[in-house]
Amino acid sequence: MPQLTFRKYLVLAGITVFSTAGDSLLARGMKDLGNVSLHHFSGLLLAVLNPWVTAGILLLLTFFACYMSALSWADLTYVLPATSLAYVLVALVGHFRLHEVISPARWLGIALITAGVGFVAAGPSVTPSHQHEKSPDAVSEEVRT
Amino acid sequence: MKDLHAWAAIAIIGMAATTGDVLLSYSMKRVGDVGELWKRRGVLAVIRRVLATPTFALGVMAMAVAFYSLLFALSWGNLSLVVPASASLTFVANAVAARIFLHERVGRRRWIAALLVAGGVVLMAL
Numbered sequence: 001m002p003q004l005t006f007r008k009y010l011v012l013a014g015i016t017v018f019s020t021a022g023d024s025l026l027a028r029g030m031k032d033l034g035n036v037s038l039h040h041f042s043g044l045l046l047a048v049l050n051p052w053v054t055a056g057i058l059l060l061l062t063f064f065a066c067y068m069s070a071l072s073w074a075d076l077t078y079v080l081p082a083t084s085l086a087y088v089l090v091a092l093v094g095h096f097r098l099h100e101v102i103s104p105a106r107w108l109g110i111a112l113i114t115a116g117v118g119f120v121a122a123g124p125s126v127t128p129s130h131q132h133e134k135s136p137d138a139v140s141e142e143v144r145t
Numbered sequence: 146m147k148d149l150h151a152w153a154a155i156a157i158i159g160m161a162a163t164t165g166d167v168l169l170s171y172s173m174k175r176v177g178d179v180g181e182l183w184k185r186r187g188v189l190a191v192i193r194r195v196l197a198t199p200t201f202a203l204g205v206m207a208m209a210v211a212f213y214s215l216l217f218a219l220s221w222g223n224l225s226l227v228v229p230a231s232a233s234l235t236f237v238a239n240a241v242a243a244r245i246f247l248h249e250r251v252g253r254r255r256w257i258a259a260l261l262v263a264g265g266v267v268l269m270a271l
Contacts, residue, residue: 007180068195069180071173076166076243077255080236084262087269109268116261119254127250 004125008073011066016085018063020093023086025056074125081120084113151226154218158227159234161211166235167242168204174247175200229270233263 004012029052047053070079088110094100102110176182176194183191195201218227240259244251251259 068169068173071170072176072179075249076170076247077240077249077251077259079170080166080239081258081262084236084266087266091269103271105268105271109265109271112261112265112268114265116258116265119258119261123252123254 004074008070008125011069012074012079012082014066015063015070015079015083016089018059018066019083020086020089022056022059022063024090024093025052025059027056029053029056075127078120078123078125081113081117085117088113150221151218152230154214154227155231155234158211158214158218158231159238161207161214162231162235163238163242165204165207165211166239167246168200168207170243170247172198172201172204225270229267233266236263236266 029047029050032050032052033047048057067079067083070082091102091106091110095102172195173179175198176191179191179195182194215227215231218231236259240251240255243249
């Protein structure tokens with residue numbers, strides 16, 4: 001099982017943090033602009049000029065770069081649950097910074113997602129055997145986990 | 146009738162997002178470890194190699210289809226159904242697609258994770 005380096009864990013953390021921060025900044029910026037209907041594309045173009053929206057888009061581009069980087073060395077089924085931690089992060093930021101109330105159902109949802117991420121993180125990060133030259137021993141070791 | 150529309154949108158969003166994720170993952174596996182490549186050849190070589198992978202463009206297009214379908218679905222409301230249902234469908238569909246098309250070994254551990262995350266996403270939206 002290939003060991004993830006500290007740098008790779010940083011990339012995985014980047015996926016969660018940048019997608020959360022990017023989405024929140026976009027949402028903040030769109031609030032400034034009010035209702036933008038799909039029929040007014042000029043409104044959508046002007047939205048880019050809003051500093052919150054610009055910052056949000058930059059962060060989402062960073063998120064995409066981290067996501068692509070992670071997919072270059074880890075399985076899709078390993079990376080995706082990591083991105084789902086973003087839902088948890090949004091809820092916790094809302095709870096502790098904005099003092100939003102989290103219902104019991106949402107707490108349960110947070111617990112399920114966290115447990116799911118734990119399940120995947122404890123296993124190997126990459127499994128396909130045909131793309132990397134590996135000794136038969138290494139492959140059989142992955143099958144066991 | 147309105148429900149039928151919502152479920153059709155959920156199916157389209159889920160399929161497009163899954164197609165996009167699988168194509169992007171396939172492309173990046175072909176490119177290889179981006180960090181290593183960056184160290185050896187620099188960031189421009191990484192960007193050039195990623196953009197030169199044809200499936201990458203297809204993946205981005207599939208993601209765009211998913212994004213715009215979601216926008217359209219949101220414009221006729223039913224936010225509380227469409228967003229969590231399509232997100233959780235995408236997690237499960239991705240596990241199936243990764244196993245079939247990417248030959249990832251989706252073991253018991255990853256199935257449980259996909260189902261837990263899918264369930265969690267639905268609960269978070271309640």
